[in-house]
Amino acid sequence: MAEQLTHTIALATAEDVYEAQRFYDACGYGGDAIAAADRVLLARNGAGIVGVVRLSPLDDDWCLRGMQIHPAQQRSGLGTAMLHTLVTMMDRPCYCLPYAHLEGFYGQIGFTRIAADTMPTTLAERYAGYLVRGLNIVGMLRRGSNPI
Structure with a gap:
């Protein structure tokens, strides 16, 4: 019988940010470092952090x-x-740039595909940069605030 691991999912505290950034580094995440204004969500089990995601302004x-x-x-x-x-932390519209094969994953909480010309300028520039690097990504937007 497989071992059941219990996860806790919670908003990171200021003290958690260093550990979250180390997790990103260990995963090979190449994005920007966690900023002070980000809302960072952590998943932990007995071994430590096993998941990180964030909302950036x-x-x-x-x-x-x-x-x-x-x-x-x-x-x-x-x-x-x-x-x-x-989703419970989304109090305004939210964009994301996932790999194309993850469109359905993000769609389950209300994200829908959008065209690059509808993105905010800074996001459109990031999107264009990813495409130049050969990444197969899509632009998505969740228009409503919580709940799903």
Whole structure:
């Protein structure tokens, strides 16, 4: 019988940010470092952090960034649980730039695909940069604030 691990999902405190950034680094996440204005959500088990995702301010909206789940925890439902927790923190529209194969994953909490010309300028520039690097990503927007 497989061992059941219990996860806790909670908003990171200021003291958690260093550990969250180290988790990003260990996962090979190449995005910007966690900023003071970010809302960071952590998933932990007895071994420590096993998931991180954050909302970064983007003009008057949010940008969902840096969803990283420990490889041993992927496809366990942890990422979905983190998304559903994150929705409760979305008090304004939220953008994201996921890999195309994850469109349905983010769609489960109300994100829909958008065209680059409808994105805020800073996000459109980031999107264009990803495309130049050959990344297969899509632009998405969750228009409403919580709940789903």
